[in-house]
Amino acid sequence: MSGTSRRLPAILLASLAACAAGSAASAQDLLIRNARVHTASAAGTLANADVLVRGGRIAALGPGLAAPAGATVIDAGGRALTPGLFGGLTQIGVEEVSLEPATVDEEVTLTAPAWQHQWRPEFDVTRAFNPRSALAAVARVEGVTWTMVSPLSSTSLIAGQGGAALLDGGYDAVQPGSRTLFVHWGATAAAASGGSRAAQFMLLDQAIREVREPATAGEGALLQPEGRAALKSYLAGGRVVFRAERASDIRQVIAYAQRHGMKPVIAGGDEAWLVARELAAADVPVILNALDNLPASFDRLGARLDNARILHEAGVRIAFSTGDGHMARKNRQLAGNAVAHGLPWEAALAAVTSSAADIFGIGADRGRIEAGKIADLVLWSGDPLEVTTVAEQVWIAGQAVAMRSRQTELRDRYLELLRSNGAK
Amino acid sequence: MGMSATSRNAWASLLAASGISLVAACATQSPMAAAPAAAEPQAGVAAPFASTYQAPDQGAPVLIRNATILTGTGTRIDAGDLLLERGRIRAIGSGLMAPTGAIVIDASGRWVTPGLIDVHSHLGVYPSPGVRAHSDGNEATDPVTAGVWAEHSLWPQDPGFQRALEGGVTAMQLLPGSANLIGGRGVTVKNVWATTYQAMKFPGAPQGLKMACGENPKRVYGGRQRPPATRMGNVAGYRQAFADAQDYMEQWKEYEAKLAVHESKAKPDATAPKPPKRDLRLETLAAAMQGELLVHNHCYRADEMGIMLDLAREFGFRIAAFHHGVEAYKLANRLAEEGVCGALWADWWGFKLEAWDSVQENLAMVDAPPGGCAIVHSDSSEGIQRLNQEAAKAMTRGLRAGLAIAPERAIRWVTANPAKSLGILEQTGTLEPGKMADVVIWSGDPFSVYALADQVYVDGVLRHDRADPAARPRSDFEL
Structure with missing residues (x-):
């Protein structure tokens, strides 16, 4: 790496110090020259390409672009440029410290016992989203520009609704078109269904009947009127994430969702490779953790490291998720490991960029580097999927973000103490 | 950092002076047992739960040629050769000659490191699948359960x-969980497939003692309206436990003195003095104070590390490593x-x-500082x-x-440094002649996400070969 390029982030910081992350207004024109552009689109990777950003969107892409007057010009020195990364299905913005209930908003528990209480599909966790979460900055400086804020539940099959949130620090972070219903399935949802996964169908049947025939929803109803309205919207082609691992569950879920007009997405899917053909035929995407390879439960006995490769080869759309908002930055390590176990590199990148954006309904605007798309960009020190690579600069909608987080502040304070022998 | 040989001997002398060698010899299989003061167990009583692991001393020598070798001693050898013979590293360098009958491996373009060592694992005690019947890692029934051994x-x-x-790990310490102030003894094992744990047990490795700071103990017990419910309660709990153990040591010392008097009389005029009742909990704490057990302390916050260092000084034990020290940098x-x-995660x-x-x-x-000892640990079946x-x-x-860190230095975080903290650096953790042939051949630079362990040797035996899946060990559970 040249001295010039090494200094680049610092220069950017100096010139853009006033641009706090989150100020969405008046993005300056930006020309990134001489990058190895991983477009995450059909165009693949373009060596020595320029990317012109105007008004927060990508205006042009190609070699030798001219800089408009007043544009910020960055020489990428041949380094990699990718779309902003997907952080996975997380609780960023709705959870700070996992074990501190006062900082956790991802779950609604209204009554007990669990399976008797009313379900709340109208629970929309994105309403609790805090763009100023410490987790957002920690993820953002590592190139993670968005995540699916996802509800969890230990007491109801239907956890509620989530959506894609931009990690730009702004208050209007939740993306239109990304609304998704989350349903727990299999052994992990046993407590929410009286102990049997067969009862999961029984209870869902009841909820769907309450939606379709409200008159049947008498005493002991699972849903409130708001809940019926919410669930109804998903029975007309809405996107529903089913958290399921076991192959037999995945098959049943596909059939069930299709029968009731839902557009299913499988999350978890440790045994998805066993039903790859069915998933491909039904065009059901899988959000998976590419590091899962242990029989961690009896639902996951088939877990293996080439799950992603097998699914990809069968034509299943995939995206990666650690499921941990604090570790959203680890998502690209999942992608790298999937490559080590046979997934083509471009497919692995797509699984943390364009595929994820398409699956969650924001692909028309985000997730690729191509003309017309919003300029969420990351300039990397090396191969973006490599563990020895770091994000050098991140742009969200063409705005350079301050490459600082609470963690970098702590680092800088104590590095100084360490050097002065004061870290004691 | 583990004890140096010198300090071990110093502890051994102390042990002898305190007159409880008998207790120690019965209670542990640590190298201390081989020290002069503790060499002779009670007649007829074999050390219980001893290692039955047998390192092979035969088989064809293996010559690995032309690899990039990170020795674990801070050195990198390009186009290096490594010779394994009779379970040991025989030679390392360049242009080594293949002994007669040797298996020669061309490792051009590949990298070789010592077998990796994890100082903090719960494999086997919190095994997969993670079902209720497998929840064997935390004896969360009392804040001080020093008498339990993870190996059981x-x-x-x-x-x-x-x-x-498959990730190149050849040895690891398996610890009790962190629900308790003092959770019990850890065990170091070789990563070899076996039917009993004794056949995995690292020969001669000292046991660990698991202690935990902070939130876990006070949450677990405070939540049950029992002490400790606060951090100050935690510290009172450790101190009382070690104070009790001091008293216990004193009882044994008195007994030893009486016994000596009794035995010195030519014709004993009375029955022999009765030894104190063995207390497994206090025996463990006494062993920690005598330096036989290496204290591994789960402790996140820098201020609590400061407290534990004082506590260790008060009771005369040493802390080998702070585990999960998220604030160790402070x-x-x-x-x-x-x-x-500092046994740490990269970023969790x-x-x-x-x-x-x-x-x-x-x-x-x-x-970074002179003498700094960083260890990458996992506490995770994925990590x-x-x-x-x-x-x-x-x-x-x-x-x-x-902070300038070359790969030949960073590899020490997962090899030599954990070996040091476990008291097994003299046997493994680096590629030096005479040491155990615990070796990994990587498909490329091990500091790349794309590198995979091609071959893993434990004591010179090929235990994992990526090219030969059929030869991999496979748990009964996965049949």
Whole structure:
């Protein structure tokens, strides 16, 4: 790496110090020259390409672009440029410290016992989203520009609704078109269904009947009127994430969702490779953790490291998720490991960029580097999927973000103490 | 940092002086048992739960040629050769001659490191699948359960052992969990498939003693309206336990003195003095104070590390390593001065408040001062498979922060340094002639996400070969 390029982030910081992350207004024109552009689109990777950003969107892409007057010009020195990364299905913005209930908003528990209480599909966790979460900055400086804020539940099959949130620090972070219903399935949802996964169908049947025939929803109803309205919207082609691992569950879920007009997405899917053909035929995407390879439960006995490769080869759309908002930055390590176990590199990148954006309904605007798309960009020190690579600069909608987080502040304070022998 | 040989001997003398060698010899299989003061167990009583692991001393020699070798001693050898013979490293260098009958491996373009070592694992005690019947890692029934040994919970059929082997891990310490102030003894094992844990047990390795600071003990017991419910309650709990153990040691000392008088009389005029009743809990704490057990302390916050260092001084034991020390970087110089290792994650954080102040430079900063001892640990059945990647991330963050760390140095975080903290550095952890032939051949630079362990040798035996899946060990559970 040249001295010039090494200094680049610092220069950017100096010139853009006033641009706090989150100020969405008046993005300056930006020309990134001489990058190895991983477009995450059909165009693949373009060596020595320029990317012109105007008004927060990508205006042009190609070699030798001219800089408009007043544009910020960055020489990428041949380094990699990718779309902003997907952080996975997380609780960023709705959870700070996992074990501190006062900082956790991802779950609604209204009554007990669990399976008797009313379900709340109208629970929309994105309403609790805090763009100023410490987790957002920690993820953002590592190139993670968005995540699916996802509800969890230990007491109801239907956890509620989530959506894609931009990690730009702004208050209007939740993306239109990304609304998704989350349903727990299999052994992990046993407590929410009286102990049997067969009862999961029984209870869902009841909820769907309450939606379709409200008159049947008498005493002991699972849903409130708001809940019926919410669930109804998903029975007309809405996107529903089913958290399921076991192959037999995945098959049943596909059939069930299709029968009731839902557009299913499988999350978890440790045994998805066993039903790859069915998933491909039904065009059901899988959000998976590419590091899962242990029989961690009896639902996951088939877990293996080439799950992603097998699914990809069968034509299943995939995206990666650690499921941990604090570790959203680890998502690209999942992608790298999937490559080590046979997934083509471009497919692995797509699984943390364009595929994820398409699956969650924001692909028309985000997730690729191509003309017309919003300029969420990351300039990397090396191969973006490599563990020895770091994000050098991140742009969200063409705005350079301050490459600082609470963690970098702590680092800088104590590095100084360490050097002065004061870290004691 | 483990005890140096000198300090071990010093402890051995102390042990002899305290007159409880008998207790110690009955209670442990640590190298201390081989020290003169503790050499002779009670007649007819064999050390219980001894290792039955047998390192092979035959088989064809293996010559690995033309590899990039990270020795674990801080050295890198390009186009290097490594000769394994009779379970040991025979030679390392360039242009080595193949002995007659040797298997010669061309490792051009590949990298060779010592077998990786994880100082903090719960494989076997919290095995996969993680079902209720397998929850054997925390004896969460009392804040001080120093009498329990993790090895007695260890299920050798945990499929996690094989996965860790595929990640290049040849040895590890299996610890009790952190629900308790003092959770019991840890055990160091070789990563070999076996039917009983004794056949995995690392010969001669001292046991560990697991202690835990902070949130876990006070949450577990405070939640039950029992002490400790606060951090001050935690500290009172440790101190009372060690004070009780001091009293116990005193009782044995008195007994030994009476016994000596009794035996010195030519014709004993009375019955022999009765020894105190053995107390497994206090016996363990006494062994820690005598330096036989290496204290491994789960402790996130820098201020609590400061308290534990004082506590250790008060009761005369040493802390080998602070585990999960998310804030170790705040105390890096002090840890180096005191010779205490930081066993750390590269970047895991935020799941509880004591894990809030994480920085990705933690390992590099703990490594930086003279004498600094940084260890990448996992505490995870996933993490143990990728200790090399975790080291790579931490090395990278260090470099970016201006802390010059070459791969030949960073590899020590997952080899020599954990070996040191476990008291097994004289046997393994580096590639030096005479040491155990615990060796990994990587498909490429092990600090790359794309590198895989091609071959893993434990005591010179090929235990994992990526090209030969049929030869891999496989847990009974996975049949």
